[in-house]
Structures are given as C-alpha cells and as structure tokens.
Amino acid sequence: GQQLNQSPQSMFIQEGEDVSMNCTSSSIFNTWLWYKQEPGEGPVLLIALYKAGELTSNGRLTAQFGITRKDSFLNISASIPSDVGIYFCAGQSLGETSGSRLTFGEGTQLTVNP
C-alpha cells in the first residue's frame, strides 16, 4: 500500500517561534490536506491543496503542495499556546476516484510553551 511519512513526530517550542512540518509520499498525490486535532475531538481541516506548486495561507498557517506531487509542508508562524495539538497531513493518490480513501500521516504533536 501507499506510505506517507510525516515529520517530525513531535515538537516542543516556545511561544512566538515559527514551526515547520512536512509529509512525503512514496507515490504521487493529487490532493494534500492538513488537519489539526485537539484532545478528544475530531480533526479540523486547516488547508486543502489541489495543484502542484500551490501555496495557500490560512491566517498564520501556510501550506504548499510540492512540485513533485510527493510532498507537502505546513508552516505556522509566531506560534501561540492554542496552536497545541496534533497536526495530520493526508493525501489522495492520482488515479483514485472521488470518494475513495485518503492516506493519513502519523501526525506531529505540537507543544507550545508560554
């Protein structure tokens, strides 16, 4: 099956620092999604990317769809305590039909120290 590697697994940072995390795939994706999950809650969609090279921002968050279609990164600028949570990437492979499965990364646990 497909593999999606997300790194780092965890990050401990000080409030105000910038954060970067990324995902790489063994196969080509035509969609990349980034989610945030807080304890005991469902993942919330942060950013969706649909075209290679696409760079999209959502407030302090910026994500890019890699040119090779096999990677994506998420940056958080000027982190604040409420950024704490688990961030997941997810991708849909080229050739998969709509409504088929996504491949999820293992998640990056972010801790922000005030």
Place this chain on the structure above:
Amino acid sequence: DGGITQSPKYLFRKEGQNVTLSCEQNLNHDAMYWYRQDPGQGLRLIYYSQIVNDFQKGDIAEGYSVSREKKESFPLTVTSAQKNPTAFYLCASSILRGGTDTQYFGPGTRLTVL
C-alpha cells in the same frame, strides 16, 4: 448549523456485546467514512460509502459492519468479533466533485469495552 454529528460522545459496553455508533450529516455530502484512532496513532479506515445502499471495506473492516440506508446517515456496528474494540471512532464525510476528496470530520465517539 450544518455539520457532522456523532453520538454518543462516550460509550461503555461489556465485552461480548454489539454496539452501534451513530453518524449523521446535514451537509448533503455524498460519501461517508468511519475511522478508528488508537492513542498516539494516526487514522485507520474501517468502511466507507460513496452512495446510498453501497459501501466498501477499508483497511481494518474485520469485526465491524455498516449500513447506508439514507444519504445523511452511516451507522457503525462494533460486533463481538472485534478483538480490541476500545478506541476513538471518527466519522467523516465528503462531497464528490472533480476528482478530489476533501473530508470533514465529526467530533468522535470514545468507546470503552469493559
């Protein structure tokens, strides 16, 4: 408000009992999904459905069953055949459009089998 609802939030059952988890969406989405999440891990797909009265197995379907009698509802039954049912269960839905699959999640149900 439009969204995905899962009930109950917490569920306790005795070993050997079947239990059904509810998932309802009023987003008019075509596809619906069930995922299982274990502590510190990513999401694993149990079942998904692209259309009413049709569904497909995901990666870990053994011990689970689903139905899709209505577009807005996709209940999941955890049967006594599931060897390790204690987990956090997430329902998601997506609209089928243009070959992409952007999934939105419900708040989750935490199932504990005693």
